[in-house]
Amino acid sequence: MINAIVGGSLIGIAASMMLLFNGKITGISGILGSFLNPEIKDRNWRIYFLLGLLSGGLLLRYYAQPEVFSILTEVTRFDYIIAGFLVGFGTLLGSGCTSGHGVCGISRFSTRSLVATGLFISSGIFSAYIFRIFRGEF
Amino acid sequence: MKALITFFAGVLFALGLGISGMTQPHIVRGFHDVTGQWDYRLLGVMVGAIVVHAIAYRIILRRKSPIFETSFYLPTKKDLDRRLVGGAIIFGLGWGWAGICPGPGIVALLSGDVRFFLFIFALITGMLTFHHIERKFFRQGSL
Numbered sequence: 001m002i003n004a005i006v007g008g009s010l011i012g013i014a015a016s017m018m019l020l021f022n023g024k025i026t027g028i029s030g031i032l033g034s035f036l037n038p039e040i041k042d043r044n045w046r047i048y049f050l051l052g053l054l055s056g057g058l059l060l061r062y063y064a065q066p067e068v069f070s071i072l073t074e075v076t077r078f079d080y081i082i083a084g085f086l087v088g089f090g091t092l093l094g095s096g097c098t099s100g101h102g103v104c105g106i107s108r109f110s111t112r113s114l115v116a117t118g119l120f121i122s123s124g125i126f127s128a129y130i131f132r133i134f135r136g137e138f
Numbered sequence: 139m140k141a142l143i144t145f146f147a148g149v150l151f152a153l154g155l156g157i158s159g160m161t162q163p164h165i166v167r168g169f170h171d172v173t174g175q176w177d178y179r180l181l182g183v184m185v186g187a188i189v190v191h192a193i194a195y196r197i198i199l200r201r202k203s204p205i206f207e208t209s210f211y212l213p214t215k216k217d218l219d220r221r222l223v224g225g226a227i228i229f230g231l232g233w234g235w236a237g238i239c240p241g242p243g244i245v246a247l248l249s250g251d252v253r254f255f256l257f258i259f260a261l262i263t264g265m266l267t268f269h270h271i272e273r274k275f276f277r278q279g280s281l
Contacts, residue, residue: 004179007158008186014151015187016194021143023204023211026151028241029229033265048141050244052148057248059149060156068156069249072163075236077256084243084257086232088264091240092272094225095213098239099151101226102184107192108212115218120230121170127234128170 015104018049027100028053029091074135094120140206152245158183161246163237170234 015026022045035046060068075083091097094116096105101120105113159165159179168177203209233239238246238257246254 001179001182004158004182005186007154007156007160008183008188009190010150010154010157011183012154012187012190012194014147014154015191016198017143017147017150019195019204019210020198020201021140021147021205023207023209025212026147028239028244029265032240032244032262033268036262036265037269045140045144048144049148049151052145052150053152053241053244054148054248055145056149056152056156057245059153060161060245061248061250064156068161069246069251069254070162070164071246071249071251071253072167072237075163075253077253080236080238080253080257081260083232083236083238084260085264085267086228086235087238087240087243087257088232088261089268090225090227090229090232090264092225092265092268094222094227094229095215097229097241098233099241103187103191105213106184107188107195109192110213112213112215112218112222116222116226119223119226120233123227123230124170124234125172127231128167128237129173131235132171132174 011099011103012107015099015107025100025104027096027104029088029097030095030100033088033092090120143206151241154187155242155245158186160239161242163242166233166237166239166242170237 018024018026024045031046031049034040035043035050096113096116101113101116106117155161160183165177165179168175169180199210236257240261243254243258243261247258
């Protein structure tokens with residue numbers, strides 16, 4: 001639990017740096033989604049941030065315990081493809097993911113983000129439940 | 139300087155995701171699995187991040203502008219429309235299914251595990267599909 005809170009605080013600090021220096025909301029789906037949008041002009045800061053994310057991943061790979069990237073063994077490759085598509089499409093349609101709505105939006109007391117976060121946690125719970133039924137665990 | 143700080147914020151964000159357990163889908167799944175052995179650690183991540191950012195946000199917004207820009211870029215929409223509701227539900231379905239959201243998915247690419255690559259490849263496809271549909275239909279006001 002300590003790790004969760006310490007890691008969460010780092011996420012909060014990173015989001016605050018983005019706001020203080022660039023005036024931007026740190027929403028990962030928004031940053032990646034806009035980066036992929038052919039009509040977007042201001043692409044540079046998004047590239048720097050995404051490169052930072054990947055470099056952080058590199059540090060984790062070499063300095064953290066190997067289980068930092070543990071993956072669900074009961075989830076098939078096909079499941080990851082389905083899930084990835086839903087996450088990509090859903091986050092752009094709903095203007096945010098766990099970081100943009102769940103962290104930045106709730107910190108601003110935004111009603112839209114509170115509603116979105118409640119919805120994606122609820123449908124996440126529903127989805128995990130259906131997953132177990134599909135795998136015959138109930 | 140701006141590039142360096144933005145890059146560093148990305149590194150810090152990734153380390154936060156790694157340390158907090160967000161790059162371990164079983165912890166995320168455990169949080170969604172309320173009917174099984176509920177793992178409430180993800181709640182700790184959100185509380186930690188929100189407490190820090192909620193305080194910092196209020197202090198930062200006392201400034202007239204951010205350090206490297208002339209104004210803050212904050213969302214202005216207030217209405218709870220169908221896109222917000224539908225999008226959040228669709229995102230949650232995918233999140234609960236594999237236990238990965240966009241940030242941890244990108245960071246975990248460095249594991250070299252092909253399954254994370256499949257996830258991000260599909261995620262990018264989903265985003266490009268959205269851009270395509272939006273250009274074609276949404277702007278005509280049909281949704």
